[in-house]
Amino acid sequence: MAIGRGSGRDERREPTFGSGPGSSDIRLTPDDRPTGSGGPAAPRREDGPRFDARREPDFSDPDRAADPERREPSFGPSAGSGAAAPEREPMSYWGWVMGRSRPSRKAAAPARGRSSSRPRRSLIGRLVSFVVMLGVLGAVAGGGVVAYYASRMPPLENLEIPKRPPNVVIADMNGKPIANRGETGGASVPLSEMPKFVPQAFIAIEDRRFYDHWGVDVFGLARAVKANIERGGVSQGGSTLTQQLAKNLFLSPARSLERKVQEAVLAFWLERKFGKQKILEMYLNRVYFGAGAYGVEAAAQRYFGKSIRKVNISEAAMLAGLVKAPSRLSPSHDPEAARNRADIVLQAMAEEGYVTREQANTAFRVTPPSPAPKPQGAVGYVADWVMDQLDGLIGLYDEDLVVETTIDPKLETEAEKALADGIAKRGAKLGVTQGVVVSLAPDGAVKALVGGKNYSESQFNRATAAKRQPGSAFKPFVYLAALEAENLDPDSIRNDAPLKLKGWTPENYTRRYGGPMSLTYALSQSVNTVAVRLGVEAGPVNVVHTAERLGIVSPLVPNPSIALGTSEVTPIELASAYAPFANGGFEAKPYVVRQVKTSDGETLYKRKAEAQKQVVDTSRVGMMNAMLRETLRSGTARSASLAGWPAAGKTGTSQDFRDAWFIGYTAHMVTAVWLGNDDNSPTKHASGGGLPVAIWSRYMTEAHKGVAVASLPGEWIPPVAEPEQPGDVYQAGPGRNADEPYSSAHVDEGYYDDGRGDRRAQRERRRDDGPLGFLKDLFGGF
Numbered sequence: 001m002a003i004g005r006g007s008g009r010d011e012r013r014e015p016t017f018g019s020g021p022g023s024s025d026i027r028l029t030p031d032d033r034p035t036g037s038g039g040p041a042a043p044r045r046e047d048g049p050r051f052d053a054r055r056e057p058d059f060s061d062p063d064r065a066a067d068p069e070r071r072e073p074s075f076g077p078s079a080g081s082g083a084a085a086p087e088r089e090p091m092s093y094w095g096w097v098m099g100r101s102r103p104s105r106k107a108a109a110p111a112r113g114r115s116s117s118r119p120r121r122s123l124i125g126r127l128v129s130f131v132v133m134l135g136v137l138g139a140v141a142g143g144g145v146v147a148y149y150a151s152r153m154p155p156l157e158n159l160e161i162p163k164r165p166p167n168v169v170i171a172d173m174n175g176k177p178i179a180n181r182g183e184t185g186g187a188s189v190p191l192s193e194m195p196k197f198v199p200q201a202f203i204a205i206e207d208r209r210f211y212d213h214w215g216v217d218v219f220g221l222a223r224a225v226k227a228n229i230e231r232g233g234v235s236q237g238g239s240t241l242t243q244q245l246a247k248n249l250f251l252s253p254a255r256s257l258e259r260k261v262q263e264a265v266l267a268f269w270l271e272r273k274f275g276k277q278k279i280l281e282m283y284l285n286r287v288y289f290g291a292g293a294y295g296v297e298a299a300a301q302r303y304f305g306k307s308i309r310k311v312n313i314s315e316a317a318m319l320a321g322l323v324k325a326p327s328r329l330s331p332s333h334d335p336e337a338a339r340n341r342a343d344i345v346l347q348a349m350a351e352e353g354y355v356t357r358e359q360a361n362t363a364f365r366v367t368p369p370s371p372a373p374k375p376q377g378a379v380g381y382v383a384d385w386v387m388d389q390l391d392g393l394i395g396l397y398d399e400d401l402v403v404e405t406t407i408d409p410k411l412e413t414e415a416e417k418a419l420a421d422g423i424a425k426r427g428a429k430l431g432v433t434q435g436v437v438v439s440l441a442p443d444g445a446v447k448a449l450v451g452g453k454n455y456s457e458s459q460f461n462r463a464t465a466a467k468r469q470p471g472s473a474f475k476p477f478v479y480l481a482a483l484e485a486e487n488l489d490p491d492s493i494r495n496d497a498p499l500k501l502k503g504w505t506p507e508n509y510t511r512r513y514g515g516p517m518s519l520t521y522a523l524s525q526s527v528n529t530v531a532v533r534l535g536v537e538a539g540p541v542n543v544v545h546t547a548e549r550l551g552i553v554s555p556l557v558p559n560p561s562i563a564l565g566t567s568e569v570t571p572i573e574l575a576s577a578y579a580p581f582a583n584g585g586f587e588a589k590p591y592v593v594r595q596v597k598t599s600d601g602e603t604l605y606k607r608k609a610e611a612q613k614q615v616v617d618t619s620r621v622g623m624m625n626a627m628l629r630e631t632l633r634s635g636t637a638r639s640a641s642l643a644g645w646p647a648a649g650k651t652g653t654s655q656d657f658r659d660a661w662f663i664g665y666t667a668h669m670v671t672a673v674w675l676g677n678d679d680n681s682p683t684k685h686a687s688g689g690g691l692p693v694a695i696w697s698r699y700m701t702e703a704h705k706g707v708a709v710a711s712l713p714g715e716w717i718p719p720v721a722e723p724e725q726p727g728d729v730y731q732a733g734p735g736r737n738a739d740e741p742y743s744s745a746h747v748d749e750g751y752y753d754d755g756r757g758d759r760r761a762q763r764e765r766r767r768d769d770g771p772l773g774f775l776k777d778l779f780g781g782f
Helices: 062-066 093-098 123-151 197-206 218-231 241-250 257-273 276-284 296-304 313-322 335-351 357-366 379-394 409-430 471-486 519-524 528-538 540-550 560-564 571-583 618-633 691-703 756-767 771-779
Strands: 167-171 177-182 401-405 434-440 446-450 493-496 515-518 593-598 603-606 648-653 659-665 670-676
Touching (some): 197 241, 197 276, 296 313, 313 357, 335 357, 379 593, 409 434, 409 446, 471 519, 471 648, 471 659, 493 519, 515 519, 519 528, 571 618, 648 691, 659 691, 670 691
Antiparallel strands (some): 167 177, 434 446
């Protein structure tokens, strides 16, 4: 018997199993269908064949009708029934699939007034089901978000750890670091070379379960969320060390859901690709500690003035505490806050068993953190100059380097102190705000370089970059050119008298003239007129070539005024140009870099010992030293003090007292001192023979302690100078511009240009042997 969904319809057609005209019709009629009333069944039709194998239900059994537990199916009213069929409740598709005969939940009461045997779920059960359903949906949604943001990342197999920006360690002549340069501020240090409590401090305060998770710490994240909820703000972070490293290596600092998802993905990748120790080493060498310090080595150097290899437990704790807020917890900014944070780190270390309670309690009391060092001093000028030269020495580089220099740290400190103290005591009175001290060995090796009064206030390196007029400090090159061109010697006589060069009238500082005098006396007293006469005799072009041969590299203008130092030069090139007088006449190019190595010890550059080039013959070196020694004995630098050492040098003061110089030397060292103002404004009559000589004397005295005394090269014995002090400042008189290029037409008719006038004056001077001649010599004529 086939039962369909429309069994209540009167016009239901039952299937037929025969197609011939004589086949029997076995379809049911409405009379054959049960009524569900429990009454007697309708009589069966007898016509047609009967199938004995099929057993039709017998609804007339009185026992079945009396059974109260049995519900008979109802297929609708009979054809003759007058009662209206009840309206069937619509059944959903899923209800039909799961079972068509399932009773409706909307029934007010079960049949026959009996309570339902199906138990209703409690509220807790429904709540649990709801939560589970939400969890499943959340997991699906979260997985989709993760998959979406992860898809926006480059393929992990193509990722490479970015190289750490190279750090350059600047070392002194003994190999001891004196400065760092580079984006990180410090070199990378292997984990094996750090004290064990350094990584332990970071693990204790930043990621206690570092060795238990695979990049993301779910328990730590839950703990951080709980703490933040309890405190009503963000008091803890849930990022692991691996996540922090992933952020530092690949991601921006912007806070967003996308960055956090990518951070987690990258943390899993880092954990799979690298071991815990490698991750810890990379983290410690890249994390930021404030003040431009990246990595524990840079931080230890910056805050404690020592390598991370030498820090103690309390210092390691302070560094670990800095990571949370580098600026706010900086020891140099708020020492008390830094100590309090370090105490928290020590407590965490004790809780994790890295240190004992006793060690944690006594760490600050027994070994307090070292005070933060003072801001970088004058050695910063050296470091900057080294970095300017590095590309030219080794080309491009992408690894940590160690640059060994020629700097003597003791002399660097002494030079910085001498300059700073000199300006502090007398700078305001003299109207001087800046200065330079540069000291070279006779071969050109820079032993000390101070490019300004205070590096933290101004990083401009005046020693190597400031172009200033040398004034009379340029005269030695004029005298040397004249010695070579005119075959003169220190005893040669030149007339100190007014002269004109096509409208230009150079004058002495005192505007007085001494008449005929020896070259030694004229140079020691810095007589301007004699220097100009010698420059014209030798030829300005020849003077320029002589200065360039000795080491001047700045452009020089070949005109008569060059004899008075009107062309600008830098302090370091002026000092190097004096070095041939100290070393016997050999070229001395200034240099500061001796060797460049990688952090692994591979040599990338090493300065080769070059063959010495003779730029001044030995006899004239002796003559120059004889004349320049007189400057310190009785001339413009007679206030110089360097007990026991033969020394020589020259003062210089530019026009309107804008620059004050002294370049002095011994057989051991050449040192130049410059004072002035950055805006080129005039000083208050600061001259080379004053404060520059005082600074030079103080520094050179310290620099020569413990050094064996040596004589200056050369055999010339200078005569005794006459006790007159004309000064060393020139003033350009009215007329032609002093910078006008020279030509022979500029020489006044009264000025000799063949040397005969000098020889005639010498003969006349020799005839003045009586008292009148002595007075003429003393007062320069009548």
